[in-house]
Every structure is written in C-alpha cells, then in structure tokens.
Amino acid sequence: MIVSGRTLVADTVLEHDVVVVGTGAGGSMATRELARAGKSVIAVEEGGDHTPADFDQREDTMLPILFQDRGGRMTTDLAITVLQGRGVGGSTIHNTNLCKRAPDAILDLWTQRHGVVGCKPSDLAPVFAEVERDLSVSTIPDDAINKNNDALRRGLAALGWRGGALSHNRVGCMRSGFCELGCAYDAKQNARKVLLPEAMARGATVLSDTKVLRILHDGRRVSGVLAQTVTGKLVRIKARAVVLSASATGSAALALVSGVPDPFDQIGRGLRIHPGGAVAGVFDDAVDGWQGIPQSWECTEHLDFAEGSDKRVWITTAFAHPIGTASLMPGFGADHMRAMRLYRRMAVLTAMVHDETEGRVTASPEGKPRIAYAMEPRDRAQLARGLRAGAEILLAAGAKEVHVPAVRPLIVRNKKDLAAIDLDFARPHSVPLTAVHPMGTMRMGEDRRRSVVDSRGRHHHLAGLFVADGSLFPTSLGGPPQISVYTLARHLARHVADSVR
Amino acid sequence: MTTRRNFLSRTARAGLALATLSGAGVAAFVRASGYVVDPARAAKLRCLAPWQLVVVDALAARFCAADVPYDSPGAPPTPLEVGVSEFVDQFLAESDAEVRRECLALFGMLEHAYPMSCGHLHRFSLLSPAAQDDVLRSLAGSASALLQGAFTGCKSLFMMGYYRDPRTWGVLGYDGPKKGRPTEGWVPLRYRGAT
Ligand SMILES: Cc1cc2nc3c(=O)[nH]c(=O)nc-3n(C[C@H](O)[C@H](O)[C@H](O)COP(=O)(O)OP(=O)(O)OC[C@H]3O[C@@H](n4cnc5c(N)ncnc54)[C@H](O)[C@@H]3O)c2cc1C
Numbered sequence: 118m119i120v121s122g123r124t125l126v127a128d129t130v131l132e133h134d135v136v137v138v139g140t141g142a143g144g145s146m147a148t149r150e151l152a153r154a155g156k157s158v159i160a161v162e163e164g165g166d167h168t169p170a171d172f173d174q175r176e177d178t179m180l181p182i183l184f185q186d187r188g189g190r191m192t193t194d195l196a197i198t199v200l201q202g203r204g205v206g207g208s209t210i211h212n213t214n215l216c217k218r219a220p221d222a223i224l225d226l227w228t229q230r231h232g233v234v235g236c237k238p239s240d241l242a243p244v245f246a247e248v249e250r251d252l253s254v255s256t257i258p259d260d261a262i263n264k265n266n267d268a269l270r271r272g273l274a275a276l277g278w279r280g281g282a283l284s285h286n287r288v289g290c291m292r293s294g295f296c297e298l299g300c301a302y303d304a305k306q307n308a309r310k311v312l313l314p315e316a317m318a319r320g321a322t323v324l325s326d327t328k329v330l331r332i333l334h335d336g337r338r339v340s341g342v343l344a345q346t347v348t349g350k351l352v353r354i355k356a357r358a359v360v361l362s363a364s365a366t367g368s369a370a371l372a373l374v375s376g377v378p379d380p381f382d383q384i385g386r387g388l389r390i391h392p393g394g395a396v397a398g399v400f401d402d403a404v405d406g407w408q409g410i411p412q413s414w415e416c417t418e419h420l421d422f423a424e425g426s427d428k429r430v431w432i433t434t435a436f437a438h439p440i441g442t443a444s445l446m447p448g449f450g451a452d453h454m455r456a457m458r459l460y461r462r463m464a465v466l467t468a469m470v471h472d473e474t475e476g477r478v479t480a481s482p483e484g485k486p487r488i489a490y491a492m493e494p495r496d497r498a499q500l501a502r503g504l505r506a507g508a509e510i511l512l513a514a515g516a517k518e519v520h521v522p523a524v525r526p527l528i529v530r531n532k533k534d535l536a537a538i539d540l541d542f543a544r545p546h547s548v549p550l551t552a553v554h555p556m557g558t559m560r561m562g563e564d565r566r567r568s569v570v571d572s573r574g575r576h577h578h579l580a581g582l583f584v585a586d587g588s589l590f591p592t593s594l595g596g597p598p599q600i601s602v603y604t605l606a607r608h609l610a611r612h613v614a615d616s617v618r
Numbered sequence: 619m620t621t622r623r624n625f626l627s628r629t630a631r632a633g634l635a636l637a638t639l640s641g642a643g644v645a646a647f648v649r650a651s652g653y654v655v656d657p658a659r660a661a662k663l664r665c666l667a668p669w670q671l672v673v674v675d676a677l678a679a680r681f682c683a684a685d686v687p688y689d690s691p692g693a694p695p696t697p698l699e700v701g702v703s704e705f706v707d708q709f710l711a712e713s714d715a716e717v718r719r720e721c722l723a724l725f726g727m728l729e730h731a732y733p734m735s736c737g738h739l740h741r742f743s744l745l746s747p748a749a750q751d752d753v754l755r756s757l758a759g760s761a762s763a764l765l766q767g768a769f770t771g772c773k774s775l776f777m778m779g780y781y782r783d784p785r786t787w788g789v790l791g792y793d794g795p796k797k798g799r800p801t802e803g804w805v806p807l808r809y810r811g812a813t
C-alpha cells in the first residue's frame with residue numbers, strides 16, 4: 118500500500134522490523150527482498166507518487182516534480198548540475214533505462230584494492246542475471262536506433278572505433294523519446310513498476326511525501342527514524358534495522374546530520390559523479406534527435422578499466438528537449454536563438470568521465486546534501502579527450518560543424534580545430550557539465566578506516582544500520598549504474614533480513 | 619567554503635556595498651523609486667515586487683531576444699507575450715525560501731550594482747539594449763567562477779520561461795509532446811505483479 122504523508126492528520130508513531138529510507142533503485146529492491154523474506158517493512162520516500170497519467174512530456178512541469186531541487190541541484194561551486202530523482206521509484210522514474218553490469222575489472226578492483234568480500238564477478242553474476250530478469254533487460258533492437266544514435270554508429274564505423282548497441286529495461290516502448298520526463302506509456306520497467314507492487318502485495322508499506330529527518334540511535338544501535346510529512350506532521354518509526362537508500366548524496370547527508378558514529382571521518386567522502394560535457398554536430402539533413410529511444414549506442418574506444426589507464430571516457434548520445442538544449446547552447450539573445458534554429462539538424466553526444474576525483478557530500482543543518490567536487494586535472498584531461506573524441510565522431514559521421522558549448526564557444530570544422538579542446542578549455546565553469554550518476558559516499562569494504570560499511574552493507578560502528586544504494590560503490594563504475602545498484606541491494610538485503618530474525 | 623546557499627546573497631551584498639560606496643551608487647538608488655509598472659500585472663505577482671517585475675522584464679527581453687525583428691513574418695513571440703516574467707515569479711514562489719531570497723538578491727544586484735562595475739551609470743532596466751547585453755556578457759565572462767555560475771543559473775531560468783511555451787517551438791521545428799496523439803495499434807501494459 119502506498120500512503121501519502123499528506124493524508125496524515127496528526128503526528129504518528131509506527132513500528133516495523135525494518136525502515137528503508139528512499140525508494141529508488143536500491144530502496145525498492147531492498148524493500149521487495151525484505152518483504153519476500155517475510156519482514157515487516159516500511160519504505161519512506163520524500164517525494165510524491167507519480168504514475169504514467171501524471172507525465173505530460175513537458176520539461177517545465179516535470180523537472181520540478183521529478184528531480185531534486187526542482188532540477189536545479191548543483192555542486193557548491195555552481196560548476197556542475199547534478200540531476201537526481203525525487204519520488205516513489207527515485208531516479209529510475211526518469212532515467213534513460215540503460216542497463217550494463219559493473220565491469221569485471223571494476224569488481225576485481227573492489228575486491229583487491231578496497232577489501233570488498235563476496236562481490237567478485239563470479240559471486241554477482243547470478244544476482245545480475247536475476248535482476249536483469251526482474252527488469253526484462255534486452256538489447257535495443259536495430260530498428261529502434263534513432264538518427265542521433267545512428268550518427269554515433271556511423272561515426273564509429275568510419276573511424277574504426279569500438280562501440281555497440283546498448284541494453285535497456287523497456288517493454289512495449291512507443292519510442293516517444295520522453296524518457297527523462299517519465300514514461301507516459303508505462304513502458305519503463307522501473308522500480309515503481311516492477312518491484313514495489315510485489316513488495317506491497319507481500320505486505321510492505323510505502324510512505325510517500327515524507328522526508329526522514331534523523332536516524333534515531335544511542336551511538337551503538339539504531340532504534341528507528343524520525344520523519345516529517347510535507348504537511349509538517351512528525352512520524353516516528355520504531356525499527357530494529359534502518360536501510361539507507363536515499364542515494365549517494367541523500368544517504369550520506371542523513372547519516373551526517375544524524376550524528377552516526379564516524380571515527381575515521383569516512384561518511385560523505387569518495388563521491389564520484391561521472392561528470393559529462395556535450396558536443397553538438399550540425400548536419401545537412403534533419404536528425405530530429407528527440408524522436409525515438411534517446412540512447413541506444415555507445416562508444417567504448419576511450420574506456421579501459423585497467424588500473425592506471427588513461428582511457429577513462431564513456432561516450433553516448435544525449436539529445437535534450439527544448440529547455441535543456443536552450444540552457445546548454447552558449448550565449449544568449451539573438452546569437453543564442455540563431456543556434457537554436459539548428460535544433461532539428463543537431464546530433465548531440467556526451468562524454469562522461471570515469472572519474473578518479475573524490476568529491477565530498479556534507480549536510481546543511483537541515484540535512485540538505487551539499488556536494489563539493491573540484492575536478493582534478495587528470496579528470497579534466499579525460500574530459501578534453503572525450504569532447505575531442507565526440508567531435509571527431511560527429512565529423513566522421515558527416516557533421517558540417519560541431520559546436521562545443523563553453524563560455525568561449527568553439528566551433529570545430531575539421532580535425533585540426535580539435536586541438537583547441539585542451540586542458541585549459543575543459544575547465545569546470547568554462548564547459549557546462551552535468552552529472553547524473555552520484556556514487557560512493559558510504560563505501561563498502563572490510564577496512565574500517567577506509568570505508569563506512571562492511572561487505573554485507575552493515576555500518577561498521579552502528580548496529581542495525583545498513584546501506585543499499587549507489588553510495589556503496591568504492592570507485593566510479595565508468596558506465597550506467599542502475600543495474601549495479603539493484604544488484605548490490607538484492608545481494609545485501611538478505612543480511613538485513615538475517616539481522617532482524 | 620562558499621556554498622551555493624550563501625553565494626548569491628554574498629555577491630549581492632558585495633555588489634550593493636560597492637554601489638553605496640560610490641556617488642553613482644547613491645544616484646542609482648535615488649532613481650530606484652521611478653519604476654512604471656502595469657497595475658494589472660503587478661496585482662497578480664506571487665513573490666516579485668513590482669519594481670522587480672520591471673527588472674525581470676528587462677532581463678527576459680535580453681536573454682530571450684529574437685534574431686529577427688518581431689514585426690517580420692513568422693517572427694517568434696516576444697518574452698512579454700510568452701509571459702516569461704510571470705513564469706519566473708511563479709517558479710520562485712514555488713521554490714524553497716533560500717533559493718527565492720538568493721535569486722531576488724541577484725536581480726537586485728544586476729539592476730543596481732553590477733552595471734556600474736561595467737562602467738554604466740544607470741540601473742540595468744534603464745540601459746539601452748546594447749548596454750544591457752554588455753552587462754550580461756561581462757557577467758558570463760567574469761573572472762569569478764561564481765558570477766559565471768550566477769549567469770548560467772539565471773539564463774537557465776529565463777530559457778525555461780521562454781521555451782516552455784509551444785509558440786516558441788516553431789523556432790526549433792520541435793513538434794512537442796506526443797501524449798494524446800493517436801497511437802496506432804498500441805495497448806498499454808499492466809503493472810506486472812500488480813493486483
Ligand atoms: C537523467 C538521468 C538519467 C539516468 N539514466 C540512467 C541509465 O540510463 N542507466 C542507468 O543505469 N542509470 C541511469 N541513471 C542513474 C540511476 O538512475 C541511478 O544511479 C540510480 O537510480 C541510483 O539509485 P539509488 O537507489 O542510489 O538512488 P535514487 O534512485 O536516486 O533514489 C533515492 C531516493 O531517495 C529519496 N530520498 C532522498 N533523501 C531522502 C530522505 N531524507 N527521506 C526520504 N527519502 C529520501 C529520493 O527522493 C529518491 O527517490 C540516470 C540518472 C539520471 C538523473
């Protein structure tokens with residue numbers, strides 16, 4: 118049952134075995150698994166419950182509803198827009214449905230360098246497979262590759278670079294192209310659609326429009342959470358276990374503002390975000406990049422997961438609707454409008470850095486996440502590499518010119534022009550950057566001095582506190598994270614269930 | 619550390635201090651009272667003060683200026699026709715209080731103080747369009763990363779106000795939402811596992 122906090126008429130006390138904070142990829146999976154294990158579980162979600170009928174395919178109405186801070190969340194230095202979801206289903210409601218397992222090399226790195234136990238590729242392979250079945254993951258069919266993605270495919274073929282078709286979790290997709298504004302046709306196999314109905318059928322409760330303010334504890338063991346509805350009613354939930362699934366920003370901020378013991382000052386550290394910049398190629402003919410499945414092809418030529426590799430950029434397509442595009446295109450006024458007139462003929466690629474920079478999440482006194490992230494030169498070099506590669510792909514695909522949005526905008530017309538995209542050009546504040554994959558602020562590992570939770574997701578110092586979301590990752594993934602978030606949450610939920618036997 | 623929360627108000631305070639310290643600043647404040655506002659529009663405001671509506675109108679006119687004369691055939695709508703300022707008013711009214719306070723402080727700073735730092739002796743809303751563009755370009759290209767950030771945030775808000783309106787989509791050739799259009803042979807899927 119989904120109960121909106123708006124319907125509570127008085128302060129309330131509830132009691133459950135487990136309370137899960139947040140209902141995104143990690144929270145919904147943990148809730149479903151705990152319900153399957155027969156536990157009494159409540160998932161508390163600060164955002165509302167929005168269903169396909171609510172999704173009107175308009176940016177101005179959907180961004181404020183579906184995204185944290187109405188789509189305006191940024192790093193504290195205002196250099197990077199950080200997009201994250203808010204509402205039942207979390208970021209899985211508006212994400213673009215790409216499904217990729219964590220690369221074996223990354224899981225090996227977690228095992229060998231970060232002391233993670235039980236998450237080797239062979240340990241997780243069966244769990245990945247179960248999650249992929251849950252979400253109906255399949256390869257995006259050839260006839261669903263739109264013209265924007267075809268430009269990427271053609272460019273890669275012309276250059277002889279590595280790349281290929283992506284997999285997704287859609288069934289009955291209308292190819293409308295509005296994925297980032299919620300699917301009006303209910304084709305996304307997201308957490309709200311696939312996991313929560315089963316969890317609720319097994320007795321779980323979802324309390325929406327209610328924000329968890331504090332984790333209640335005595336310094337040694339949790340006793341529940343204190344939450345507040347959007348209408349101001351306080352809800353005290355007594356529980357033997359608390360699962361943090363409020364995302365890599367929300368979980369760390371909540372732990373910090375709750376005074377969770379942190380003797381080695383680890384909570385909030387190690388934030389990775391896959392910062393990404395964009396390039397837009399202008400073609401002679403219409404591309405109409407907003408039509409069809411937004412992302413279906415990838416370039417992995419500049420991505421090598423070996424330790425110390427200097428190839429750390431993942432390139433895919435990134436077409437935006439009018440408001441997103443208008444914000445990205447450089448300048449303002451008449452010049453800006455002239456560039457907007459190229460909209461139909463543009464193909465847009467994004468280069469996301471598999472980042473080594475470690476950002477940090479802290480909390481405001483009210484518990485709002487503050488995201489500090491100062492991109493290091495080695496990652497800026499990767500960003501420059503990615504923007505150059507993106508522009509080269511578009512030229513190879515037949516673009517007449519490639520616009521590289523920046524404070525000093527650059528138009529690339531041939532390979533020689535690419536040299537202008539150097540380390541200095543690829544500065545935050547100079548190039549507009551967006552991040553959609555925050556990870557790693559409550560890292561898992563067996564070393565208490567370098568991690569926040571153990572390999573079972575259990576907090577090192579506070580009994581009864583668990584983490585099941587993207588904040589578990591000890592490093593960046595270098596690709597879309599949702600499948601790995603779902604998988605870790607499924608893998609670790611049994612330890613939560615065991616703890617409340 | 620500078621946070622987004624305190625940045626805009628700090629910038630505004632710094633700008634206002636700069637303005638009040640100079641004679642020109644005093645002159646600008648003296649003129650701050652002479653705003654002419656349409657009472658019908660002012661009556662509908664949710665969070666902007668009437669004088670702020672004039673500033674936001676002026677910013678909208680520059681951020682969203684067209685590349686062709688508005689009286690030419692097929693010209694896009696003006697920001698005024700689209701109601702960009704009314705959108706900004708509504709958006710800020712629904713934002714959390716700190717964001718609202720900071721944006722309003724930024725508008726005040728852009729109107730009263732920042733033009734002077736670019737060598738203009740009048741407040742923003744009284745400058746010529748060319749001088750207003752000069753002020754915005756200077757903000758965008760500022761050596762201060764935070765002022766650049768303020769420009770970007772402000773621009774996004776105005777672009778949202780303009781390009782949200784279907785009448786502007788002709789500029790792009792964008793055909794808009796598909797919901798409600800005929801969908802041949804498609805049957806909605808039920809929630810799997812739902813009862
Ligand atoms: C635009 C966009 C596109 C993306 N596309 C893809 C893609 O194609 N493929 C992919 O793999 N990944 C994609 N992602 C990322 C992916 O969706 C996330 O990595 C994943 O959902 C993270 O899961 P999570 O459980 O950590 O957090 P989330 O899914 O973000 O869920 C966290 C939830 O916690 C809630 N919450 C936060 N604080 C509190 C609190 N104090 N009290 C109560 N509730 C709280 C939030 O409202 C939110 O609903 C995309 C993300 C974005 C933004």
Ligand code: SF4
Nearest residue numbers: 290291293294296300
């Ligand atoms: S492209 Fe498919 S999944 Fe995306 S919004 Fe349209 S129908 Fe839904």
